[in-house]
Amino acid sequence: MFYKSEIIMKRSLPFFFLLLMALPMWASHPVCVSNRAAEGASGAMVFNQKNKAKSRIHAPKGYKITAPKGYKLVWHDEFSGTALGKDWMHELKPAGWVNQELQTYVNDGKVTQVYDGTLKINLRQEGDRFLSGRVYAKRHSGWQYGYIEARIKLPEGRGTWPAFWMMPVKDGPWPGNGEIDIMEAVGHTPNVIYSTIHCNKYNNGGTPIEHGYVTIEQAADFHVYAMEWTAHEMTFYVDGQKILSYQNDGTGRDSWPFDQPFYIILNLAWGGQWGGQKGVDNSLLPLTMEVDYVRVFQKR
Structure with a gap:
């Protein structure tokens, strides 16, 4: 889940996926749109400098993280403290910023909370406003290549639009600079998980492309969403x-702008052109996207 919001919308219509599936596909399905969003004057990003002393990104003592074969752990957050650490930033943006989404992204101490070993991204209603969270990891450095995974419990209900995705550290025109959607889901298609690639060759511009999805048991339980990214291929799990x-077909940046560092994004949107395609159910609020951990491994 586009540099100027007035020009390019996150997940604009018409929208398409680039997905190659190993599992059977439905006969008909909703389409996935871009997560790309502007960083303009209408909002701001803020570093999480408060409560740094309380933040623990490391696993509890005695806990062992197993790396995929051939990889080593280079960064992780197990959310075992009481606040987000210094590697995280909040996005602050108003409702309607892009894609007609209803939420306002804030950092008020309630939309993102860390306790009991998980990060909670909470969506709630206050009057006529819907408040939620969008956070970035390593916004100004990121990672180039690796095995990147998160264990996440998704909210249920019509109107939800959670995402675990990546954007390039170096700003540039969208979609030419690339976008990697490791996991997206929308409440009106429960238990269906989408993974998507955006680039000049495959984007939301109306070109027919391969697409698909996977249906899982109980997306509202914890599941591990991952991507292995090399100079030659990206594989999603x-x-x-x-x-x-x-x-990577070797034809250049139109099909492979993924030769640069990308940073991680976690967010919970409400409504919008895809999440709100079949309306929203405000009676479900508050809702929570819960993240057990985020880990980045790179080749030894």
């Missing part, structure tokens, strides 16, 4: 099962 593979 849900609970260790491959659902998408995209190769």
Whole structure:
């Protein structure tokens, strides 16, 4: 889940996926749109400098993280403290910023909370406003290549639009600079998980492309969403099962702008052109997207 919001919308219509599936597909399905969003004057990003002393990104003592074969752990957050650490930033943006989404992204101490070993991104209603959270990890440095995974419990209900995705550290025109959507889901298609690649060759411009999705048991339970990214290929997994593979075809940046560092984004949107395609159910609020951990491994 586009540099100027007035020019390019996050997840604009018409929208398409680039997905190659190893599992059967439905006969009909909703389409996935871009997560790309502007960083303009209408909002701001803020570093999480408060409560740095309380933040613990490391796993509890005695806890062992197993790296995929051939990889080593280079960064992680197990959310075992009481606040987000210094590697995280909040996005602050108003409702309607892009894609007609209803939420306002804030940092008020309630939309993102860390306790009991998980990060909670909370969506709530206050009067006629819907408040939610969008956070970035390593916004100004990111990672180039690796095995990137998060264990996430998704909210249920019509109107939800959670995402775990990546954007390039170096700003540039969208979609030419690339976008990687490791996981997206919308409440009106429960238990369906989408992974998407955006670039000049495959984007929301109306060109027919390959698309697909995977249906899982109980997305409202914890599941592991992951991507292995090399100079030649990106492969996406849900609970260790491959659902998408995209190769570098060697034709240049129109099809492979993924030769640069990208940073991680976690957010919970409400409504919008895709999440609100079949309306929203405000009676469900508040809702929470819960993240057990985020880990980045790179080749040894």
